[in-house]
Each structure stands twice: as C-alpha cells, then as structure tokens.
Amino acid sequence: MACLKIHSGYEKGDLVIRGEFCDLCLECVEACPTGAITSENGSLSVDQESCSECGLSVDAWPYGIIHLSSSGKLLICDRCGGSPECVSWCPHEAIKKEGSAT
Amino acid sequence: MSYTGKVLRVNLDTGDVTKEPLNQDWAEKYFGGRGLGVKYLYEELKGGIAPLTPANKLILTTGPFTGTVVPCSGRLTFAAKSPATGTMLDCSIGGRFATQLKFAGYDVLIIEGQAENPACLVINDDKVEIRDATYLWGKGIFETESQLGEELGRESGILSIGPAGEKLVSIACIGSEYYRQAARGGIGAVMGSKKLKAIVCSGSKDVTVPDMPGLLKLVKRLIWEDVLTDTNLGIYTDGSPQIVDMSNSAGVLPTRNFQDGVFEGASKINAESIRRLKPRKKACPACPLGCGNYIRIGDNAVEGPEYETLALVGSNCGVDDIEAIIKFNAECDDVGIDTISVGNVVGFAMEMTERGIKDFGIRFGDIETYLKMPRLIGCQEGMGEELSRG
Numbered sequence: 316m317a318c319l320k321i322h323s324g325y326e327k328g329d330l331v332i333r334g335e336f337c338d339l340c341l342e343c344v345e346a347c348p349t350g351a352i353t354s355e356n357g358s359l360s361v362d363q364e365s366c367s368e369c370g371l372s373v374d375a376w377p378y379g380i381i382h383l384s385s386s387g388k389l390l391i392c393d394r395c396g397g398s399p400e401c402v403s404w405c406p407h408e409a410i411k412k413e414g415s416a417t
Numbered sequence: 418m419s420y421t422g423k424v425l426r427v428n429l430d431t432g433d434v435t436k437e438p439l440n441q442d443w444a445e446k447y448f449g450g451r452g453l454g455v456k457y458l459y460e461e462l463k464g465g466i467a468p469l470t471p472a473n474k475l476i477l478t479t480g481p482f483t484g485t486v487v488p489c490s491g492r493l494t495f496a497a498k499s500p501a502t503g504t505m506l507d508c509s510i511g512g513r514f515a516t517q518l519k520f521a522g523y524d525v526l527i528i529e530g531q532a533e534n535p536a537c538l539v540i541n542d543d544k545v546e547i548r549d550a551t552y553l554w555g556k557g558i559f560e561t562e563s564q565l566g567e568e569l570g571r572e573s574g575i576l577s578i579g580p581a582g583e584k585l586v587s588i589a590c591i592g593s594e595y596y597r598q599a600a601r602g603g604i605g606a607v608m609g610s611k612k613l614k615a616i617v618c619s620g621s622k623d624v625t626v627p628d629m630p631g632l633l634k635l636v637k638r639l640i641w642e643d644v645l646t647d648t649n650l651g652i653y654t655d656g657s658p659q660i661v662d663m664s665n666s667a668g669v670l671p672t673r674n675f676q677d678g679v680f681e682g683a684s685k686i687n688a689e690s691i692r693r694l695k696p697r698k699k700a701c702p703a704c705p706l707g708c709g710n711y712i713r714i715g716d717n718a719v720e721g722p723e724y725e726t727l728a729l730v731g732s733n734c735g736v737d738d739i740e741a742i743i744k745f746n747a748e749c750d751d752v753g754i755d756t757i758s759v760g761n762v763v764g765f766a767m768e769m770t771e772r773g774i775k776d777f778g779i780r781f782g783d784i785e786t787y788l789k790m791p792r793l794i795g796c797q798e799g800m801g802e803e804l805s806r807g
Contacts, residue, residue, distance in 0.1 A: 322698070324513075324571055325595050325750070327563050328718055330711045349611055404637065406645055406705035407698075 461563025579753025682737025729760025735781030
C-alpha cells in the first residue's frame with residue numbers, strides 16, 4: 316500500500332533518513348479532476364467508481380505515497396480510518412499522530 | 418516463507434548466467450541463510466581446492482523470511498572456503514542487499530570462476546550483466562560505493578571490496594552501505610580472487626506470503642513481546658559496546674595482545690564514551706532494534722565501533738583514545754579489512770617489538786604509527802606486507 320515511504324541510506328557517506336507521509340496537504344484533492352478524492356474529518360477517501368485513472372493526483376504528490384495499482388485502483392493514505400497503523404508499528408515512537416480529536 | 422524458488426548462478430570464467438530452481442529440500446532441512454549456504458558449498462565444492470583459485474565459490478544466501486516484515490530477517494550470508502583458515506567459512510552482513518536480491522527474484526546467488534579483467538556484477542530483476550570494473554580497481558570501498566551509487570542508483574544494494582580484497586589479503590572483508598562489513602575469514606579475498614570488485618543489485622518484484630493479515634498480526638505481537646524486551650533494548654540504546662564494561666569486569670577484555678584481561682582505559686572506550694559522541698541510529702530492513710551507531714567525526718564516519726573493534730583495535734593495542742579507534746575503524750572499512758583480525762595482528766606486532774623479538778616499529782599506545790597500519794596492511798606496503806598474512 317505504501318502510504319508511508321522511508322528513505323534510509325548514505326549519500327556520499329553521510330546518513331540521510333527521511334520519512335514521507337500524508338500530512339493532509341490536500342494537493343491530491345485539488346488535482347483530481349473528477350472529485351473522486353474527498354477529505355472529511357481529517358482523513359481522505361477515494362470513490363473508486365469516479366476515479367478515471369488519470370494519475371494526476373499521483374503526480375501532485377511526487378514522493379510515491381499515492382499509487383495507481385496495476386488493476387487501476389487508486390491507493391491513498393486514508394490514515395487507517397483515524398488510527399494510523401504506522402504509528403502503532405514504529406518501535407521507537409518516531410512517528411506520532413498529531414491533532415488527535417479529543 | 419518468502420522463497421522465490423530461484424538460484425542465480427554466475428560463472429565468471431565463461432560469462433554464463435543461469436537461473437535454476439532452489440533445492441527446496443535443502444532450504445527446509447538446512448533452515449536459514451547460513452545453513453543453506455553451507456549446504457550448497459559442501460555439495461558443490463570439490464575437496465582439496467585452494468581457496469584463492471577459480472575453483473572456490475562465493476555463495477550468497479538470503480533467509481526464509483527476507484523481504485517480509487519478520488523482525489531482523491534482512492541479513493545476507495556468505496559462504497566460501499576460507500583463505501584464512503582453509504576450511505568452511507560463513508559470515509553475514511546487514512544493509513539492504515539481501516532484500517534487494519529477494520526483490521530481484523532470487524534466494525541464492527552463486528558466483529563461480531574468475532573474471533579475466535576486474536568485473537562488476539549488476540543485477541536488475543531478470544537482467545544480469547557482468548560489466549568491466551577496471552576503472553574502480555584500486556579504489557577504496559567508500560569511493561567505489563559513491564561512484565556505483567551515482568551510476569546505478571543509491572537505493573541499490575551494493576557489495577564491494579577495497580584494495581585489501583584485490584590484493585588477496587587473507588583478512589580482507591566485503592563492505593556494504595559504507596560502514597557495514599562481512600568481515601571474517603577473508604571473504605573479501607575470495608571475491609578479489611574472482612576479480613570481482615563489486616556486486617550491485619536492485620529488485621522491483623514483490624515478495625508474497627500466503628496469509629498477510631495473519632503474518633502482520635503475528636509479527637506485531639512478536640515485535641512488542643519478544644523483540645523489544647527490556648534486555649534486547651540494550652542493543653538499540655547502546656549496541657555491542659556495552660560488552661566492554663562486562664568483559665573488563667569479568668577480566669576477559671583483550672588487553673595488550675591478550676597479555677591481560679583488564680584494561681585501565683576501559684572507561685574511555687565503553688558504551689558511555691560512545692554515547693557522548695551522540696550516534697544516530699541506523700537499522701537494516703525489517704529490524705525493530707536498529708543496532709547501527711552512525712558516528713561522524715570530521716572526515717571519518719563509522720557505524721560502530723562495535724565491541725569487537727573496541728576490544729581488538731582499542732584495549733588489545735593499548736589504545737584508549739576513542740577518536741583514534743574510530744579513525745582506525747574507518748580506515749579499515751575503506752581499505753576493506755577486518756578490524757578484529759587487524760587489531761589482533763597489530764597487537765601482536767606491538768608485543769613482538771616491546772619484547773625485542775622482532776622490531777615492527779610499533780609499540781602499545783603509539784597512536785601515530787597505529788593509524789597508519791590499516792592502509793599498510795591492506796595495501797601490503799612496508800611492514801604491512803608481512804603483517805597482512807595474519
């Protein structure tokens with residue numbers, strides 16, 4: 316699914332670790348010409364029926380966390396419906412969820 | 418299990434590349450990368466061959482779970498006949514090569530023969546090429562990696578040897594991701610004897626498991642209940658340097674060529690002194706513990722130093738200067754030799770000199786001469802030539 320992408324490695328011997336994740340910038344919502352991606356209550360959803368597989372939202376977020384699968388399904392970060400799995404999996408609490416509804 | 422069921426065999430004599438089925442029976446009976454590699458070696462290698470001849474094989478194996486989220490499953494194992502011991506050798510390395518090999522579609526890579534000219538093996542899924550590497554021959558591991566990373570992509574898994582491996586020094590290592598090594602037994606010399614400077618692998622295939630939701634559930638439980646336990650977390654917080662204090666208090670810390678087991682400078686080379694240098698953590702794929710301590714001091718960077726380096730390069734040479742140890746460590750990583758073996762040899766040369774048995778021109782704690790040793794030994798220059806024989 317890859318809603319989160321971690322780059323970890325050495326560039327000319329220097330350690331570079333970078334995490335790319337959905338910060339709800341909503342660029343994809345704006346880029347989508349058919350209105351298939353919607354944002355509601357801090358999470359994104361896709362109406363696969365309306366998706367025309369144009370790939371514009373994939374390009375709008377160039378870091379590889381929006382994917383068009385080989386079967387044409389648009390895969391986005393839906394924040395796992397409000398309780399992100401990446402946060403609960405990270406063994407050293409490097410990923411935190413911000414702005415949780417109280 | 419994440420077996421792809423395929424073995425990639427590359428013959429450097431003929432340039433032939435073949436893909437054959439994995440011996441599934443062996444994979445199950447000799448479970449894990451080490452068992453499988455040793456089984457292939459045992460079955461395929463003729464008895465009595467010399468380790469640094471084309472008849473030796475360099476066998477790289479991944480594990481049964483490599484490429485999945487199973488904790489700590491990302492290591493790569495090497496098997497060959499050792500030029501240091503004359504018998505079977507296996508050693509392993511972290512970094513991303515093993516997962517890339519799996520994503521390229523192979524469980525095992527077997528390298529046979531000897532290239533005519535310096536070569537670089539480039540694997541990109543089904544496309545396997547033996548390229549000329551004359552332009553890289555003679556270069557250190559750091560420069561080799563930087564160059565190959567730029568040419569073939571920094572996300573690739575890269576294994577390479579330095580001048581020590583090229584010169585068939587029997588304590589030469591293979592390096593990957595700059596600061597990680599498969600170091601023991603002279604595996605770098607075996608690669609050098611094949612005139613193979615580097616192996617670069619990138620894969621784009623999926624590793625599939627039969628029951629993904631079930632695996633995720635199991636792995637999540639394992640990570641929190643069995644891997645990230647209080648005892649294991651020492652590997653994350655301090656890593657192996659915590660053993661320095663333990664060894665010293667038990668009286669078994671190699672000191673001045675093993676003449677003593679207690680080092681008066683132990684508190685300057687222990688986990689606490691490394692913590693002061695504020696290392697950054699670097700994990701290998703699928704490892705929740707992440708033992709890598711990335712430390713940069715000026716021009717020198719290392720992942721470590723690990724306990725074995727602190728003990729053999731530090732106390733065993735009578736050196737309690739942590740920055741000097743890091744510099745020595747970085748030199749070894751670049752020239753491509755095993756820090757453990759080098760520390761051992763240098764400590765021996767120091768004692769021989771002090772006892773007046775043979776003058777190697779180096780004494781315990783003589784940091785200036787000591788820092789020249791990795792390059793002298795790795796490149797077989799001056800007194801390093803004799804010492805390079807281990």
